[in-house]
Amino acid sequence: MAKKVLVVDDDPDVRLFNTTVLEENGYLPLEAENGEEGLRMIRAEKPDLVILDVLMPRQSGIRLYRELKTNAALKDLKVMILSGIGQKTFLRSQQALTEFGENPVPEPEFYIEKPVDADVLAATIKKAIG
Amino acid sequence: MTKILLIDDEPDILRVLSRSLHADGYDVATALNGGEGLREFGRRPVEIVITDIKMPGLDGIEVLKRIKDQAPETEVIIITGHGDIDSAVEALHFGASDFINKPVRDEALTIALKRARDKIDIRRRLQEYTHDLEQKIQAATTELRRRSNFQAKLIRSSNDGIVATDEQLKIVVFNPGAERIFGYLQDEVIHHRYLPDLLPDEPTGTVQRAMMAPRSLREIPWREALIASKSGERIPVMFSGSILYEGDQKLGAVAFFQDLREIKRLQRELVHSERLAAVGQTVAGLAHGIKNILHGLKGGSYLVDVGLAKKDNEKLRKGWDMIRRAIDRTSHLVMDLLSYSKERQPQFEKCSPNAIAAEVCDLVRERALQEQTELVCDFDAAIAPVFMDPHTLHTVLLNLVSNALDACLFDESTAKRWRVCVRTASEPPQRIRLEVSDNGTGMSAEVQEKMFTSFYSTKGHRGTGLGLLVTHKLVEEHGGRIEVATQPGQGTTVTVWLPFRHEAPNA
Incomplete structure (x- = not known):
């Protein structure tokens, strides 16, 4: 059975790009347009991988990533960040939240900065979940 | 112990007196004639000499003269024959401190000795006092010299240029700092040139006015000036001056110059x-x-x-x-x-600010509805059509309103009913106020600091980071002002004041 990959991004063009890459490479794509909706779908669909944008309305990727990694039931879910902001900025904002007294979270295993070529994206997904 | 030399040719008197003086606590030496006495004095000087006046060989007057010659501070008491007033007067004339009559009575001797001792005492104190005074004067002189050296060195080593003048503004002090700034050597200017020769017109006028003015105007506060050096180089300086007084008398002026080249x-x-x-x-x-x-x-x-x-x-x-x-x-x-x-001059046209605000609200109404944000328009009916740049008004408002909508869209709070409020208000005589407020995310101090000055976006693919830069620039070009009040988690209010005209410019 095809592996499920959830794409969380508020930009419909990015979702379309990512889901097309996923389909073309034999995965089953799912979509959510913000963190809130993403979390709902993760709980309902139990995907194998989440491809997560950082700057989104309603609930940002920073917040969703933190929720996933500090939730015992979800912390093993594989997460790939795909964002226009650099990895350093992402780590810095996570660190800031930790300094505010929240639980520390591990660095994301997979981080891709936009723009990304379809074959790089596909290769990274393959590396993550086979 | 006070030392006394007793000279008398009568051994009995010598013996009795010396014993009595010894008993009174004096250190007494004796001599039987003037020559012996002088020899004894030469060997061992004493403070007080008591000598008989009539002696074979050197008499008392001669002894007195020689001793006063040798040691003028020595007190010499002369013993005279009863009623021999002439000798007594002569003795006083040659510097005897006192005389006593024969036969020598103890009280008279005691009084004479006390007077002699008092004199010695006063003299010693006077000497000490004088010595002390000399030392003090010396110390004061040294200190004075040190201070004047210090001041001279201070003026010499000051990095600032210091130029002092007499009452006619002729230069009398020109320190190396001034040489560096003006390019003249001190020999070229001291007593040769006047302060106004070195200064441009404006500070010159100020110095001259201060020189003429009553006492109250003493200080010329620091100001920037551009001076021309000897080589013609224009040098930016900070300049200040003061008028120097001694009492009520004007002595001259001093001017200070700081070289601003490095700072500039x-x-x-x-x-x-x-x-x-x-x-x-x-x-x-x-x-x-x-x-x-x-x-x-x-x-x-x-x-x-x-x-x-x-x-x-x-x-x-x-x-x-x-x-x-x-x-x-x-x-x-x-x-x-x-x-x-691009630099852009605002194009003043007759337009209705309220109509433009309404247009902007219409443009975003659909979007607000989709994002469940209430859009409130509150326009001041007192605003009549005026002359301003409709493009500026439109762009500024559209940028601010879409930012306000974004602030609500990006808000992670779940308990809020989001609301964006667009207000216009007339501010007589010639301004309108535009106010766009939201109850969205608000901004951290860091974001607020960057919002108008750099290319900065918090909105991912939705923002180019240019909106507020453009807004700020348009407002400034229109001669307006923009202010932001924000609270993280509470929302933001941006207020813009734009001036307008009542009639067409250059019409």
């Missing part, structure tokens, strides 16, 4: 490096906007490739749409960049 150079460097930093930030911000667009282009071309390969028209169309949107975004970015980088 550093300021220029600072501006330059700030500009470089701004360019760096601009490039970083621009790169972010372009990265998002590139991502869209890559996505679109991928979809087109897939569509072509599979003859899938649906994918082809979607890919092409993506590319078109990326092109649109590129063109927006470029237009924003252009309007940000």
Whole structure:
């Protein structure tokens, strides 16, 4: 059975790009347009991988990533960040939240900065979940 | 112990007196004649000499003269025969301190000795006092010299140029600091030139006025001036001066100059490096906007490739749409960049600010509805059509309202009913106030600091980081003002004041 990959991004063009890459490479794509909706779908669909944008309305990727990694039931879910902001900025904002007294979270295993070529994206997904 | 030399040719008197003096606590030496006495005095000087006046050989007057010759401070008491007033007067004339009559009575001797001792005492104290005074004068002189040296050195070594003049403003002090700034050597100016020769007109006038003015005007406060050096170089300086007084008398003037060349150079460097930093930030911000667009282009071309390969028209169309949107975004970015980088004079036209605000609200109403944000319009009916730049008004309001909507859209709070409020108000005589407030995310101090000065976006693909830069620039070009009040988690209110005209400019 095809592996499920959830794409969380508020930009419909990015979702379309990512889901097309996923389909073309034999995965089953799912979509959510913000963190809130993403979390709902993760709980309902139990995907194998989440491809997560950082700057989104309603609930940002920073917040969703933190929720996933500090939730015992979800912390093993594989997460790939795909964002226009650099990895350093992402780590810095996570660190800031930790300094505010929240639980520390591990660095994301997979981080891709936009723009990304379809074959790089596909290769990274393959590396993550086979 | 006071030492006494007793001289008398009568051994009995000598014996009795010496014993009595000894008993009174004096250290007594004796001599039987003048010659012996002088020899004894030469060997062992004493404070008091008591000598008989009538003696064979050297008599008392001679002894007195020689002793006063040798040691003028010695007190000499003469013993005279009863009623021998002439000798007594002669003795006093030669400096005897006292005389006593024969036969020598103890009380008379005691009184004479006490007087002699008092004199010695007073003299010693006077001597000590004089000595002390001399030392004090010496110390004061040294201190004075030291201070005047110090002041001279201070003036000499001051980095500032110091120029002092007499009452006619003729230069009398010109320190090396002044030489460095003006390029003249002190020999060229001291007693040869006047302060006004060195200064441009404006500070010269000030100094001359201060010189003429009543006592109350003594200080010329620091100000910048541009002086011309000997070589003709224009040198920026800080200048201050004061009029020097002694009592009520004007003595002259002193002027201080600080060389600002280095400071100006550093300021220029600072501006330059700030500009470089701004360019760096601009490039970083621009790169972010372009990265998002590139991502869209890559996505679109991928979809087109897939569509072509599979003859899938649906994918082809979607890919092409993506590319078109990326092109649109590129063109927006470029237009924003252009309007940000280009100087633009506002075009004053007759327009209705309320109608423009209403237009902007209409443009975003659909979007607000979709994002469940209430849009409230509150326009001041007192605003009549006026002359201002409708493009500025439209762009500024549209930017602010879409920022306010974004602030609500990006708000992570779940308990809020989001609301964006657009207000216009008339501020007589010639301004209107535009106010756009939201109850969205608000801004941290860090974001607030960057909002008008750099290319900065918190909105991912939705922002180019240019909106507020353009807004700020348009407001400034229109002669207006913009203010922001914000509270993280509570929302933001941006207020813009724009001046208008009642009639067409240059009409």
